[in-house]
Amino acid sequence: MPDPTPYAVTLAEDIAHGLDQLTEHLAQAPPRQAAKILGRVLDADEGVLGRMTRLMAAGSQIAQLRAQAGALPPEVALALGRAAHELNDIALDLDLDLDEHVDDIHRLANPPTAAHPAVAKPVASDMVVRRHR
Template sequence: MPDPTPYAVALADDIAHRLNQLTEHLAQAPPRQAAQILGRILDADEGVLGRMAGLMATGSQTAQHRAQAGAFPPEVFLALGRAANELHNIALDLDEHADDIHHLATPPTAAHPAVAKPVASDMVVRRHR
C-alpha cells in the first residue's frame, strides 16, 4: 500500500529531520567547519535563513489567498507575513558578520596569514520589534 502522505508534506518532514542532523553536526564541528556551516546557513540569499524567509513570505501569500476565499483566518497570513519580515531583518543583521564568518571558514594561506584568534566577549542580544 503506497504512503498516503502528500509529497510536499513528506518533504517538509525530511527537511525538518535534516535540520536536526545539521544542528548535531554544527554542535560537534571544529571552529573552521562550524564557520563554514554557519556561512551557508546564514547566507541571506542562498542559505537556510534566506530560504526560510522566502518560504514564510510564500506561505503568507498563499494563506492570504486562502483567507480571501474564506478557507483560512486572516490572522494566519498576517502572522506568516510578520515571521517573514522578522526572518528577513534577522538575515540582514547577520549579513553584517558575513565577512567575519567567511574569514573564519577559510584556511590561512601564505598570502593571507592567520589573523588573531577571536576572543570570547560578553554576548549582546538585540531584538527588533
C-alpha cells in the same frame, strides 16, 4: 497501497530532520568546519536562513489568498505575514551585523595556505549580544 502522504509534506519532514542533523554536526564541529556551516546557514540570499525566509513569504501569500477566498480566517494570514516579515527583518539585521565579520568567518573557514600566509592572529574579545524586538 501507496503512501497517501503528499510529497511536499514528506519533504518538509525530511528538511526538519536534516536541520536537526545539521544542528548536531554544528555542535560537534571543529572551528573551521563550524565556520563553514555557519557561513552557509546564515547567508541571507542562498543560505538556510534566506531560503526559509522565502518559504515563509510564500506561505504568507498563499494564506492571504486562502483567507480572501474564505478558506482561512484572516487572522491566520496576518499571523503568517507578520512571521514572514519578522524573519525577513532578522535576516536583514543579521546580514548587516555580519557584514563586518565576513572576512573573519571566511578566514576561519578557509585556513591560509603557504601561498597566502596569515597576516595576524585574531584576538579574543568580549561577545556582545543584541536582541531586537
